[in-house]
Structures are given as structure tokens and as C-alpha cells.
Amino acid sequence: MSVFAGLDVHKKYCHATAMDESGKVLFQEKFPSEPEEFQDLADRLGNEAEVAIEATYAWQYVYEQLEGEVEDVRLAHPKRTRIITDEKIKTDAKASEALAQLTRTGWLPEAWVPPKEVRMLQEKLRRRAYLVCKRTGFKNKIKAGLAKQGIRRDFSYSEDDRKWLENLEIDSINDYLSIIEALNEPIERLKGEIKKEARKDEDTKLVMSIPGIGFIWGLTITTEIGDVGRFPDPKKLCSYAGLVPSTEQSGSKEVHGSIAKEGNKYLRWAMVECSWSHLQHGEDTHLIRFFKRLARKKPDQVAIVAMARKMLTVIYWMLKRGEEFRPQG
Template sequence: MNRYIGIDIHQDECHATVQDEDGNTVKQGYFQNSPSGFKRFFDGVEEAKTAIEAGDAWQPVYDWLDEKDFDVKLAHPNKTRIIAEVKIKTDCHDSEALADLVRADLIPEVYVPCEEKRELRKTVKQRGKLVMESNKYKNRIKAELRARGIDYEGRNLWTHSSKQWLKDLEVDAVDDFLEVLKTLNERILKLERGIKEIAGNMKKAQLLMTIPGVSYYTALTIIAEIATIERFPTSAHLCSYAGLVPSIKQSGSKEVHGPISGGRPLLRWILCQAVHNHVRNAPNSHIAKFYQRLKQKKPKKVAKIAAARKLTKVIFWMLKLEEEFHPEGYDPRTSR
């Protein structure tokens, strides 16, 4: 008989509901989020359609079920809840709702990249997290200096000579933060060496690095977040995925464009950083000129987002056509 499974996943344990084709619960319970836990719960269950809600701990059970030839889907958490509220009237647990949705073929799927791309995503995200932590400690050092009335205006605090100046102040908190910064920077440099090596051996990364202002880290982050360009039918789909498309509220014939929302935060951030660097490094490119023109009429932030959207469309066609960056612009397809 057909089986339909919904799995609610947490860091340490999962809750699953197994239903038959009529929606009757044939098995339900908790199990550890580990291979031994999966094996115990799914013993005797075969050829089931399974839904797992995307979150922080989905990978182990997804990979285990996929290896066992289950038809497993990763569900978009926000869209799943919306559909469940509309379609399912019973007050059921999350795993039961997922089982109901997979049985009704209403699961809003999330794209699952291959293992190689997942590892790449982990690497670039880890580098980003460490940089964020580094910035936190830099801000803490500045806060300590301000609290003590120590003037550092006009000084780059992160050069070798300035770090020595900070040590000579003999402020215990500053010394502690400097030690943490040293450790973080060592880990960041180690990750960057690996990222640089990967980018040097990847054709797509080399293509993106022909864009002025796009470093090996930026190129690899974009590739890791996109995973494969073939899954985007048009450049507009990629812009929406990146979260660079304004929200629209429509009432009758009136249409109001609001702020950008959704998308992948890391991809949006890296594309905005790329535009910032690009405008500075290539002021005569068609993207930089577009930004400068728009900045005369719109707020700087709006112009930056629009330029990032234009750059995203260019990146879409560069990867599709496997062509290097054209400073003068592409054919009309880039406006799609």
C-alpha cells in the first residue's frame, strides 16, 4: 500500500506521522535525529512519499531517506504553513499536516543542491559568519575606546602599527578582544585560502571574476547560492530568488511598489556588495552609468538595489551563455 510521511525535525529529535492512502495514521512517534533513530523508526516502511520541513537540521534525515530510495521532498516552511491553514481544517501536529499535504500532492518544494554545492554553501557561509563575528569585536574595541575618551579618529585601527598602539594602551578588555580577533582572522584566512583554490579551478567562478569588483569570494558565494543556473527560466526569476524585486500591492487599477522582501539574504548582500565595488572599480561600465543616472533621481539605496538587480540579470546571461563580462552591455535579453 502507498504510504505518506510527514517529518517535523528538531536538532535532537524528530516526530513523524505515517499515513495510508486514505489518511489513516498507521505509525507515529518520536525518534532521535541520528542514523540509529532513523533505522529504528522506519524499519518496515518502504516506498513512501515523504515531506520534511526545511530548517537547520534537515540534512541528516533527508540524506538517509534519499539513500534508502524514499521519494523525499524538502518543504518550504512558510508556504507549507499557509497551505496547511487553508486546506487542512483539523488541529493537527506539524508532522500530520506535512503527511496530509504530501498525500494531497500540495508540498511547496525547496530546491536541494547536490552534496558538493551544499559543502560549498557551508564554506562561504562559515566565512561570512566569522567576518560578522570579527566586526562585532572591532565594534566592541571602538566602544571601549569611546568609553575611556581615547581619540582614534582618522586612524585605521586594524593595521599592524595600530594594533600595537592598542596594546600599548594596556586596556584589559581591548587586549582580550584583540586576542579573539587574532583567532578569528586566522580562521578566516584559512577559509579564504580554500575558497581561492576552489574558485581558481572553477570555470564559472573565473567567468564571474571578469566583472570588475567581483573577487573570488564574491564569485564563489554567488555560485554556491545559485547552485545551478538551469533551474531559473529567466533572469527575472533569479532576481526574485535573490530578493531584489520590490513587493507589489495592487488594488483595482492602482499598483504600489513597496520594499524588497524575501529571497536569500546572503545572495542579496553579496550582490549589493559586488555593485558597490563594481561602481568604484569600473565607473564607465553600463552598470555603473545606470547607477549614476538613477542616483540623480532616486535615493542612493534604491539606486543600489536597482543596480544590483541589473547586475544579477547580467550574471544570469554570463552563466547561461558562458561569456565574460561586457563593460558596454549585453544584448536586449539582459533586460528580461
């Protein structure tokens, strides 16, 4: 007998509802989010069970606890699921029951879960990006600290300039320098590991054939896309990245606004950054010409987002056909 289960996941506990093929609730309970509890749940559900989890911040831990223990673990798309299951009375029990019911009827809106090795790469790339962002923040703190002292000088973080900064004997700046030094080690280590992974990945090599895209951005794009075959056309991929204009339609009137900013924020960020980089390093490519035409009529920020969407469309076909970038289109 097939069993369908829904899990409402929280930091310290989960609420589970299991039902049979007819929709009869077999059990409904709350339990601590501990490995032995998930193993007990998997044993009770059986290896033919289908389990749905809502994509909260703790989903990956729960997913990996159940992966391989039951027939199928699915990640529910949080926004679409809420639209379908919107109720006046909202409890953990009701939420888990709704997930089980959607799984049983085949109506569960699913979010993509990449394979484990891709998830590990995504985590590594995102961790490096976070550390770089923090380091940049502390560098900005140093600039602000110098400005408060009335010091105006261009500097880098070379050995000589670091000594100059230290010799100023400003406590706050020395504290920030110490943190920057501490962040440099993991950032460089991760950079080396990412470079090795990028060299092994054929899709990343294709993406890197676009001028301005190096191994970090290239691997970020390919890991966030995953299997390009899951997108039937480039428009679906651009929508997944949140790079399509929002649309309001009423009768025969249709109005397009700014981009929806929904979907994969990491892929959207990568495409915008790569577009700026391509403008700097490319030479009269069809993408650059497209940007320049649009920039005559629109602000640069609008034009760069449109260019990012066009570049992602180009990447879609490059990956689909296994072809390198063609500068003239």
C-alpha cells in the first residue's frame, strides 16, 4: 500500500501527517527534529512512501535524513503551495495534512532539488560569496574610518599599504585589518577548490567562453541552472532566474513592469554581474551591441538587466547544443 506524508518543518520539531491512497489519515503527530526520530518516521512510513517537505530554511537537513529511506522525497514550492492551501485556520497539523493531500492527489507544486554533489558545490560557492561580501564591508569600514580622520589617499591591500595602515595606529582600522586577514585564508582556499571543480566541468567551460565570465561565475551559473534539459525553453529559464518583466493583464490591456525578482536570486545576481563584466572585457559582441542600443533609450540599470536576460538565453542554447559562445550571434 502506498503511503503519502507531509512534513511541516521547524527548527526544533516537525509535524507529520501520513495518509493512505484513499485519503484516510494513518497518523498525525509532532516529534523533535532529531536523526533517530526521522529514522523512526521512515521505518513507520515504509520504503514505498512519498514524502513532501515545505522549502523552509531547515529543509536540506530533513531532506537528507529521509533521502534513500523512502521511495521519494519532494520539496514543495512554498509560495505556490500557500496559494493552493490557503485556509482561515492555519496550524502545523493542517499544514502537514495539506502537503500529504497534495502529494496523494499529484497536485504538489515542487521546487527543484539538485543532486547532492551539486548541492555541495552550491553551498561552497555561496559561502565564498558571503565571505567576500563581508570582507568588502570591512574594507569599506576602513575607507570610512580614514575619511573621519581627514585622510585622503588611494591605497590597495598590498604589503606596503597594509603596513602604512597599521602605522597610522588607529584602533578601529587595525581591528578591521585583522578581520580582513582572517577572511583572506578561507576565501583563497575556496577559490582554489572552486577552480579545480570548474576545470572538470564541461558545461562550465562552455559558459566561460563568454568574455568576462571566469571560473567562479561560470561554475555558479551552471550549478544554479543544474540540468538545462529541465527547462523546455529559454523563457522558462529566465523566469526561473527572476529576469522576466512582471505583467499585469486585464481584458485586452497588458502592462509590463520591472522584473519580478522571484526565483533563483543567485542565478539572477550572477547574470547581472557577468553582464557588467562582459561589457568591460568583450569586444563588439552582439550582446554589447544590444546593450548599447537599449542604453540610448533606457537607464543603464534597465539595459543591463535586459542584457542579462539575453545572455542567459544565449547560455541556454550553448548548453543545449554543446556550443561555445559566438561573438556575432
